[in-house]
Amino acid sequence: MNSSADLYQQACAVIPGGVNSPVRAWHSVGGIPLHIESGSGSRITTVDGTELIDFCGSWGPLILGHAHPRVVAAVAKVAEKGLTFGATTPAEIKIARLLTDMIPYLDMVRLVNSGTEAAMTAIRLARGFTGRSKIVKFDGCYHGHSDSMLVSAGSGLLTGGIASSAGVSDATTREVLVAPYNDIEAVNELFAKHGHDIAAIIVEPVAGNMGLVKPEKGFLECLREITNSHQSLLVFDEVITGFRLAPTSYGAICGITPDLTCLGKIIGGGMPIGAVGGTKAIMEQLAPLGSVYQAGTLSGNPVAVAAGIETLEILRETKPYDEIQKKAQAIGAGLSSNGLHCCKLGGIFTFFFSKNPVSNLTDAKLCDTKKYAEFFHFMISKGFYLPPSQFEVAFVSAAHSDHEISLFVNATKDFQTPV
Ligand SMILES: Cc1ncc(COP(=O)(O)O)c(C=O)c1O
Numbered sequence: 001m002n003s004s005a006d007l008y009q010q011a012c013a014v015i016p017g018g019v020n021s022p023v024r025a026w027h028s029v030g031g032i033p034l035h036i037e038s039g040s041g042s043r044i045t046t047v048d049g050t051e052l053i054d055f056c057g058s059w060g061p062l063i064l065g066h067a068h069p070r071v072v073a074a075v076a077k078v079a080e081k082g083l084t085f086g087a088t089t090p091a092e093i094k095i096a097r098l099l100t101d102m103i104p105y106l107d108m109v110r111l112v113n114s115g116t117e118a119a120m121t122a123i124r125l126a127r128g129f130t131g132r133s134k135i136v137k138f139d140g141c142y143h144g145h146s147d148s149m150l151v152s153a154g155s156g157l158l159t160g161g162i163a164s165s166a167g168v169s170d171a172t173t174r175e176v177l178v179a180p181y182n183d184i185e186a187v188n189e190l191f192a193k194h195g196h197d198i199a200a201i202i203v204e205p206v207a208g209n210m211g212l213v214k215p216e217k218g219f220l221e222c223l224r225e226i227t228n229s230h231q232s233l234l235v236f237d238e239v240i241t242g243f244r245l246a247p248t249s250y251g252a253i254c255g256i257t258p259d260l261t262c263l264g265k266i267i268g269g270g271m272p273i274g275a276v277g278g279t280k281a282i283m284e285q286l287a288p289l290g291s292v293y294q295a296g297t298l299s300g301n302p303v304a305v306a307a308g309i310e311t312l313e314i315l316r317e318t319k320p321y322d323e324i325q326k327k328a329q330a331i332g333a334g335l336s337s338n339g340l341h342c343c344k345l346g347g348i349f350t351f352f353f354s355k356n357p358v359s360n361l362t363d364a365k366l367c368d369t370k371k372y373a374e375f376f377h378f379m380i381s382k383g384f385y386l387p388p389s390q391f392e393v394a395f396v397s398a399a400h401s402d403h404e405i406s407l408f409v410n411a412t413k414d415f416q417t418p419v
Helices: 004-014 069-079 090-102 115-130 170-174 185-199 221-229 250-254 300-316 321-337 368-379 402-412
Strands: 036-040 043-046 051-054 109-113 133-137 176-180 198-203 233-237 261-263 274-278 342-345 348-351
Touching: 004 036, 051 250, 051 402, 090 109, 090 274, 109 115, 115 133, 115 198, 115 233, 115 261, 115 274, 133 185, 133 250, 176 221, 185 198, 185 221, 198 368, 221 233, 321 342, 321 348, 321 402
Parallel strands: 133 176, 133 198, 198 233, 233 261
Antiparallel strands: 036 043, 043 051, 109 274, 261 274, 342 348
16 A cells, blocks of 8 residues: 555645645645545544544534435435436436525525536626625635636735735736625725625635634624625525524524525535525526526536435434534533644634634634644644644534543643644
């Protein structure tokens, strides 16, 4: 068997950077990325034969843990009958009904293949529906890698963002206005200047891509009010939060109804999927009924849909959320007594290596990322796998046992106090 180091070298020869998604390359923590052989429940096993308790959970889909037997059985059963047809299957109706039942304000959903596609479709739909071109997004929120979503704030807050990737045209960048997360005054200024031309605000209602950053009191309410008063749409990107904190969306939990919702990760139970959902009036603007084009050869893929349905049904039946939250609380309590600062919500958590609370990207950037890198490698040496970046969130799954949580907390005791 090849070691992770051997495989990384081989991968680098045929895959740019050796990875199919950049953060997997461990550039922000250093070292050679581990290559994974298998996963079961809360644990992964690397090709080097090391077993690790996993708090990354494939970046979010695995709320039930790795290879949940019911999910795997559902996938295997469907796969035997054919992998794709490019025509509608009954299971697509079933998952659409599940999603619209579990998130009561969704009338309709369109299935896509990733969170990126969900956000890209939501943006196009918002533009098509309103006949406007500009989008407001928040610095540090990630909505996948479509061109317009790869824009982050520079100092040009009121004039348009700065592309954070080469290859994004100036014309695209000019259409995206960027505000700091949790800064309602900045949003008001953008609307005062461009309100008549803003198609939508897109926001992670709980931000999970600069570490975990919660919305401050009133922030989401203000976004709802200002979009209503300017006839713009409010898009909640719930690719991380959907079904993560309860068997529904964060919007339903906090009582704020967005016009469009982006879903992904958990709704595919580990298979590639995404969805955009909203009211009938907006969703019917999508082709073939409306003039907003969107399509996908593998959209609604039977295998992905089977994994998603099984996952959602298990979540609805077993409601593991209180248990998951208790475990995350134990981590938070244990870590603060060990001198580490943990921000958590439900089963989502981040250790911020910072003296100050983090409420936006500017705060997040003050974190000691070198210390996080040390912590990451220290925890691997103790048998725990965390996200390989200070700015990604970690997850407790239903598969983590109380014993594993105490092992984790105990392991952090030996790490020197961070800041
Ligand atoms: C909030 C959010 N939106 C969209 C995406 C993009 O999803 P995907 O990686 O499935 O394209 C992500 C990915 O992490 C995400 O966290």
